[in-house]
C-alpha cells in the first residue's frame with residue numbers, strides 16, 4: 001500500500017459527511033471522510049468511542065488541507081473504520097505518517113494553502129502520480145519524445161494544435177505542456193513565442209533534443225516514385241539541402257507535425273508521397289525508412305520549453321536560465337540600455353528574439369520637413385544565464401524596468417545540461 005507522508009500531495013476529497021452520532025446525547029460527531037489519493041481511495045470514519053488523538057492524526061493525514069468539525073474531546077480506543085479501495089482495515093495498519101496536531105476547533109473550510117515542500121523546488125513531480133504532459137502532434141512526434149526526456153514515465157497527451165496544448169494545461173486537463181521554441185538549423189518557431197505572450201503559463205524547464213530525421217514511405221516504394229514530401233515546416237527546413245542532394249524531384253508540403261505526416265501517408269495509402277519524421281513514427285505507422293539521418297547537420301537540435309500553471313521556485317545550486325519578454329520605452333538607445341543592464345553584471349544572454357508588438361505594431365514619427373517615419377514596434381524575448389534567486393538578476397531586472405513599457409518574466413528554470421550526443425536516433 002502506498003505510504004502517505006508529509007511529502008505527499010494533498011489528497012482531493014470526494015465525500016465529506018458529518019452527522020451527530022446521537023443528537024445531543026453523545027459527545028461525538030460521526031465524520032466520514034473519503035478522499036481520492038491517486039488510484040486509491042482512502043476512507044476513515046470516526047465512530048463513537050474513537051480516541052481523539054487517533055481521529056486527529058488520521059484526519060490530519062488524510063485531510064491535510066481540509067479541517068473537519070468535531071464536537072468535543074474524550075473517548076478512547078477502537079472505533080476507527082478505515083477502508084482502502086473498499087477493503088476494511090484498521091487505521092493503525094495504514095502506513096500513515098502524522099503531520100502534527102490539528103487545532104481544537106475544527107471547521108469545514110475550503111482547502112488551505114499547502115506548505116511548501118522540497119518537491120516544489122523541482123520542475124518534475126516527486127510523487128507517484130503520472131504527470132500529464134500535453135504536446136502538439138500525434139504519437140511519434142518529436143515533441144512527444146521531448147516530453148518523455150523531460151518527464152520520464154509521463155503520460156503524453158497529443159493535441160492537434162499548440163494552442164490546444166496551452167489550453168489543456170490552463171483547464172487542468174494536463175499538468176505541463178511541451179513547446180518547441182527553436183531549432184539549431186531552422187531557427188525560432190515564432191508562433192510559439194507569440195503564444196507564450198498570449199497565455200499566462202510559466203516556463204519551468206527546458207530540454208534540448210537531438211532531432212534525427214528519416215525519409216519514410218509505404219513499404220516497397222522506391223525514391224524514384226516519389227513526387228511529394230510532406231512534413232512539419234521546421235522539419236522540411238532542416239532537411240532542405242539533403243532532399244536536393246538525394247536527387248528527389250518532389251514538391252514540399254507543410255503539415256501540422258512530422259508523425260502526422262507519416263500517419264497520413266499510411267492512412268491514405270499514398271504511394272507517391274514520403275514523410276520526414278522519426279524512426280519511431282515509421283514503426284508506429286508501418287512505413288519503411290528510405291533514408292536515415294537526412295537533417296542537413298548531424299548536430300540538429302530542437303530546444304523545447306516546459307510550461308506549467310505555476311512557476312517553480314528558482315534556485316542557485318545549479319545552472320539556471322531566465323526568460324523574459326519586454327517592450328522598450330521610447331527614447332534614445334533604450335534597447336542598448338536594457339541589454340547593458342545584463343552586461344554590467346556579467347550575465348550572459350543566450351538568446352534574443354524580436355516579434356511584432358501586436359497591440360501597437362507601428363509608431364509614426366512626424367517631421368514637418370521630411371515627412372512621416374514609420375517605426376516598427378517590437379516585443380523582445382531574451383534568455384539569460386542566471387537564476388531569479390540571484391541578486392544580480394534581480395538588480396538587472398530592476399534596471400531593465402526603467403527602460404521598458406512592458407516587462408514579464410516568462411520563467412526561471414534549470415538549464416538542460418545533459419551531455420551532448422548528436423547521433424541519437426530519434
Ligand SMILES: O=C(O)C(=O)C[C@]1(C(=O)O)C=C[C@@H](O)C=C1
Pocket residue numbers: 136137140141142143144180183189211232234235256257258259302
Ligand atoms: O512535428 C513534430 O514532430 C514536432 O514535434 C514539431 C517540431 C517543431 O515544431 O519544430 C519539433 C521538432 C523538430 O524540430 C520538428 C518539428
